[in-house]
Amino acid sequence: MKQLLVFIRKEFYHVFRDPRTLLIMFGLPVVQIILFGFALTSEVKNADILILDHSNDVQTIQITSKIKASSYFIVHGEAKDNPAIENYFKRGTVKCVLVFPPHFSSDLFHNGSARIQIIADGSDPNTAKTIINYLTAIISDYQRENFPSATLPYQITTEPRMLYNEDDNGSLNYIPGVMALILMLVCTALTSVSIVKEKELGTMEVLLVSPFKPVMVLIAKAVPYFLLSMVNFTLILLLSDFLLHIEIRGNLLLLFSESALFILTCLSFGLLISNTTNAQQTALLISMMGMMLPTIIFTGFLFPLENMPRIFQVIANIVPSKWYFIIVKAVMLKGLGFRYVWKETLVLIGMTGLLLAIALKNFKIRLQ
Amino acid sequence: MKKLGFLLQKEFRQIFRDKTILAMMIAVPTIQLIIIPQAMNFDIKNINISIVDQDHSTYSQKLISKIGSSGYFRMISADLSYQQALQHIENGTSDLVLEIPPGFERNLVREGSQKIGIAVDAINGSKASIGGAYLNSVIADFNANLEINQVTVPTNPAPAGFMDITYSNWYNPLAEYKYYIVPGVLVLLLTLIGGFMSALNIVREKEVGTIEQINVTPIMKWEFILGKLIPFWIIGMIVFTVGLTVCWAVYGIVSVGSLPMLYAMAGIYLIALLGFGLLISTYSNSQVQAMFIAFFFILIFILMSGLFTSVESMPAWARFISNLTPVTHFIKIVRMIMLKGSGLSDIKTELGYILAFGIILNGWAIWNYKKTS
Numbered sequence: 148m149k150q151l152l153v154f155i156r157k158e159f160y161h162v163f164r165d166p167r168t169l170l171i172m173f174g175l176p177v178v179q180i181i182l183f184g185f186a187l188t189s190e191v192k193n194a195d196i197l198i199l200d201h202s203n204d205v206q207t208i209q210i211t212s213k214i215k216a217s218s219y220f221i222v223h224g225e226a227k228d229n230p231a232i233e234n235y236f237k238r239g240t241v242k243c244v245l246v247f248p249p250h251f252s253s254d255l256f257h258n259g260s261a262r263i264q265i266i267a268d269g270s271d272p273n274t275a276k277t278i279i280n281y282l283t284a285i286i287s288d289y290q291r292e293n294f295p296s297a298t299l300p301y302q303i304t305t306e307p308r309m310l311y312n313e314d315d316n317g318s319l320n321y322i323p324g325v326m327a328l329i330l331m332l333v334c335t336a337l338t339s340v341s342i343v344k345e346k347e348l349g350t351m352e353v354l355l356v357s358p359f360k361p362v363m364v365l366i367a368k369a370v371p372y373f374l375l376s377m378v379n380f381t382l383i384l385l386l387s388d389f390l391l392h393i394e395i396r397g398n399l400l401l402l403f404s405e406s407a408l409f410i411l412t413c414l415s416f417g418l419l420i421s422n423t424t425n426a427q428q429t430a431l432l433i434s435m436m437g438m439m440l441p442t443i444i445f446t447g448f449l450f451p452l453e454n455m456p457r458i459f460q461v462i463a464n465i466v467p468s469k470w471y472f473i474i475v476k477a478v479m480l481k482g483l484g485f486r487y488v489w490k491e492t493l494v495l496i497g498m499t500g501l502l503l504a505i506a507l508k509n510f511k512i513r514l515q
Numbered sequence: 516m517k518k519l520g521f522l523l524q525k526e527f528r529q530i531f532r533d534k535t536i537l538a539m540m541i542a543v544p545t546i547q548l549i550i551i552p553q554a555m556n557f558d559i560k561n562i563n564i565s566i567v568d569q570d571h572s573t574y575s576q577k578l579i580s581k582i583g584s585s586g587y588f589r590m591i592s593a594d595l596s597y598q599q600a601l602q603h604i605e606n607g608t609s610d611l612v613l614e615i616p617p618g619f620e621r622n623l624v625r626e627g628s629q630k631i632g633i634a635v636d637a638i639n640g641s642k643a644s645i646g647g648a649y650l651n652s653v654i655a656d657f658n659a660n661l662e663i664n665q666v667t668v669p670t671n672p673a674p675a676g677f678m679d680i681t682y683s684n685w686y687n688p689l690a691e692y693k694y695y696i697v698p699g700v701l702v703l704l705l706t707l708i709g710g711f712m713s714a715l716n717i718v719r720e721k722e723v724g725t726i727e728q729i730n731v732t733p734i735m736k737w738e739f740i741l742g743k744l745i746p747f748w749i750i751g752m753i754v755f756t757v758g759l760t761v762c763w764a765v766y767g768i769v770s771v772g773s774l775p776m777l778y779a780m781a782g783i784y785l786i787a788l789l790g791f792g793l794l795i796s797t798y799s800n801s802q803v804q805a806m807f808i809a810f811f812f813i814l815i816f817i818l819m820s821g822l823f824t825s826v827e828s829m830p831a832w833a834r835f836i837s838n839l840t841p842v843t844h845f846i847k848i849v850r851m852i853m854l855k856g857s858g859l860s861d862i863k864t865e866l867g868y869i870l871a872f873g874i875i876l877n878g879w880a881i882w883n884y885k886k887t888s
Contacts, residue, residue: 301623
């Protein structure tokens with residue numbers, strides 16, 4: 148037992164000695180939380196649009212000023228002719244052009260209806276769709292206020308309720324995803340170099356000829372990264388609570404135990420990589436470059452999994468972060484209890500057992 | 516100049532010696548470019564819906580069948596109460612609940628309006644808002660086709676003030692997401708390969724100890740850096756070509772704008788990117804250190820570059836950081852040339868940024884590479 152503690156201390160020295168390891172371990176989570184909390188948003192704000200007003204009458208001016216007043220758009224002057232639109236799009240200075248045809252007002256009153264044309268830059272289709280929706284909503288709003296007779300006499304209206312997220316806090320969806328992503332990548336990458344480093348430097352031989360049991364070497368490697376990852380997780384939790392004001396609804400004990408389980412899964416995976424490779428470079432190429440995009444995609448926090456082709460949905464099942472993401476959403480954001488996540492927990496336990504078994508099997512205590 | 520020739524010969528031999536790394540540099544981006552964009556799909560189709568119908572009238576039945584036939588929704592359950600439906604949201608099988616209150620039909624016919632409740636699982640923000648918007652448009656359509664509306668509207672003289680909004684998406688009439696994401700992923704993969712490989716390069720000579728041998732030769736600093744840069748530049752251009760071929764063969768995306776200009780831009784971008792990698796390499800002592808630093812920056816570059824979310828919607832400080840990452844500008848250039856056919860005068864600002872990055876990063880790398888320790 149005392150031997151083990153000495154070895155664990157040695158591993159801690161390794162981690163704290165290198166500022167770059169600390170940068171990955173603690174710098175990355177902080178930066179990611181800040182970026183996802185404050186910088187990245189899937190909503191559209193400050194979209195640059197152009198208004199091409201061929202009639203310039205009371206109604207078009209009123210609609211224009213209504214659009215200008217909304218925080219979604221920045222109106223970039225008013226173009227006078229059609230060919231100019233193409234130039235604006237090609238330079239990428241505007242995302243959308245709103246065109247009022249000539250005689251807008253007289254059409255509206257004498258013919259009963261007038262046309263408005265919206266031309267969007269479809270090279271960014273999601274932004275284009277959102278802008279079209281926003282503009283349509285602003286115009287229908289104007290129409291309802293000023294021409295109530297043009298609306299339908301019988302109407303079903305909807306009363307939307309945003310469950311779990313009344314303030315429509317956009318970072319809410321990202322935070323469990325970032326947690327899963329960071330723990331998965333950082334924990335796996337750091338563990339994956341731990342044993343292969345000893346192999347590369349030749350110190351593995353020293354460890355193996357010592358009276359210290361070989362399995363204890365693995366445990367001594369895993370413990371520091373486990374503890375550091377738990378600290379890391381606590382840090383992310385504190386940041387999202389105090390900086391992003393995300394209410395943690397669920398049981399903290401459950402959340403911590405589930406996270407400990409997930410960290411164990413990642414550690415086992417890291418140890419497996421470390422035991423099966425012979426160079427740190429290979430280990431890192433697998434755990435960082437190879438894993439980065441699959442983890443980002445198959446966790447399901449940026450792109451909904453249900454939309455993917457069947458085969459990808461199947462592949463996503465073997466990515467541990469997918470299951471952890473589901474658990475964190477349920478426990479942390481919805482405040483649900485264990486009986487809602489026992490299946491996912493079981494999957495993670497199974498994965499950990501399997502990965503650990505293969506890692507141990509590949510742990511060679513003899514030199515070739 | 517002759518010295519540079521020998522250096523290049525050495526670098527190419529080193530690269531071709533390790534066939535697995537070479538295969539990885541070409542194969543990994545190709546495979547990822549084929550797979551990843553298919554997984555990145557924002558076109559939300561199957562929204563799971565739970566319905567609580569407490570009215571059981573003709574109108575409520577019509578509304579439900581209209582929602583079912585719209586093609587966007589998948590009916591998960593018909594529940595007796597809201598509490599029961601909420602269970603489906605809690606265990607994640609349902610995304611939204613539609614609640615039709617008792618007296619729905621009576622109120623609609625007598626009072627002309629009736630509210631129905633929609634509860635969405637708002638943790639998944641994009642799905643919630645898109646699902647809510649779809650449901651609203653289905654209901655608006657249902658309103659317009661209501662029999663009582665059909666009867667009353669024609670008897671009125673055409674009411675004034677109806678605004679008919681038409682819209683069109685230029686460059687991408689069907690608003691398909693692949694046109695947006697495929698060029699972005701191409702840039703991303705080029706960045707991953709170029710950034711990681713060049714970051715590992717000089718530091719490997721340090722680790723193996725061969726850098727000492729180079730340092731004692733009369734090779735100039737700029738010759739050494741150039742000797743490192745050119746082979747990776749050529750590999751980068753090959754990766755880019757393979758990527759463009761995949762875009763055409765798999766996704767049917769062909770550059771609208773001039774191809775030589777696209778290549779010229781890629782060439783300049785690669786110089787800037789490789790300069791960044793070499794700079795990291797000169798600041799590290801081991802390959803692991805170099806990879807950690809490269810990983811840290813590349814992950815930030817990816818998120819800030821506007822690949823997934825638009826840069827314009829970011830707050831001012833984030834837009835400032837975004838402008839300081841070369842990836843942002845190259846993604847913008849590639850999308851503009853490939854999708855819209857923008858010309859040189861349209862992209863001059865972005866080009867200016869990339870040129871500046873190329874000069875600063877490479878100059879810095881040459882300056883920081885010390886031949887004496």
